[in-house]
Amino acid sequence: MNSLSARTRKYYFLAGLKLFGYVAAVQLLLVVEWIFFGAEEADIVGYVSQNIITFNAMFMVLFNMMFAIYGPNWYDSMVLSMGARRRDVFWGQLIKQCTYVGLSTILSIVLCVVFKHENFMGYTIVAVAAAMILGALGLAIGYKVKKYGKIVIFILLIIVGVQAGIWGFVLAAGIKLPISSLNSYIMLSIIGVGAVVVFTLLELWAYKLNQKCMVN
């Protein structure tokens, strides 16, 4: 394994494994808590396994984005300062995210099948799409934070807050969106294609930012 590309990709693959390890460790602690608090549940196994699947999906989205935001300012800067190439760092980040999201997905699918929670498969698939999209977005945000400082985070929080308010109002007022009247397969297809398009555009943006980035 002599080429710089191969070494960089292996480094990020191991980083993805480590990330999955940390999150799995956090979930193990939560399992202990759920067992304790769910002691009086009729079906404790179902209760705990359902929680693992739900939280695994949430963590997959949250931690993938968080570590993507961290990336440009920390790990990526460190490896660039040690002679890594920007394009290898870009692919490395993608490998890291795919490793972490992939392992989390496998965990969720195994739990869904073993504990017969097939109804959570769709939820898991949506979480995977959200994790990849928000991971790409997190990377772009990370480059902007590196350039402009933490003010970017505050601006984002305001945008997210306003959006949450708008969607909350839509739900509370019972406003029907045109997409909701579509057949569920068509809706899922549109969401799926949309997710791929958004993901691709965000990754292209992250790539452009990556090419111009500096070591701190």
Next chain:
Amino acid sequence: MGTLSGKNIVKKYGKDTVLKNVDIDIETGKIYGLIGRNGAGKTTLLSILTAQNPATEGTVTLDGKPVWENEEALSHICYSREIPQVTMFGPNTLKVKDYLKTAKVFYKYWDEEYAKELVKLFNLDAKKKVSKLSKGMLSSLTIIIALASKADITILDEPVAGLDVVAREQFYKLVIDEYAQTGRTFIISTHIIEEAASLFEEVIMLDEGQIVLKENTEELLSRAYRVSGETEAVDTAVEGYKVYHPESIGRNKVVTVLADEPIEGFDGDVQVEPVALQNLFYAMCVDGRKEA
């Protein structure tokens, strides 16, 4: 391994031009000292030469091939710089051993045994987090990474900041030993000029984004003089030479002279002394060039 060259390097941050058409050739097999005032552009120049920062204009090549995104070129270069104690959202919780492990991955010629020896020599706790390291320990870590990288061109930016005098002497000795054994090229940027001056085969002086001097240290100092005496006598003696930082004390005057070539002697009743590199740098920076 040939020459690391920068041609017409310009770097702008918004409206500020930090580097102005810099041309520089770093020949391999030498120890260079890069000196300049704070904000002169030393770190920016070094980061552009090592592809850690894109230049606004200009090219950087190693043996005629571009350094930017070039695996072969990058494998011969190590730019060891200050490690941040704080990251975006909090303290840098990576441990020393994590940094060294990462360096092992990316530096093609990394010497693990030598790295372990250096960790012991500098008394560094490999399990300590970077955020808990003192300034001196951080400097030790950057030195370890630079030396153990075994890169043909090794650049150290302010490597002795925070080091005590024993550690500094250890560092200088390590550089000399490593240079003697391997012939690696070192570029050392430092503010503690006088201590490191004896190391520098060649000195590069940067001022306001431009290289004002790049010369063999011994040759440079052989044509630098401190001339003192009565004001009239000094003025007469140094007429026609480049004079820096004239100081008058009563009827007496002291000036620093940088001649075009070594001088046998100065006319008149004046005292002439050699000038140390630090004093020459100070004189050149303080008030620029004046001709008597």
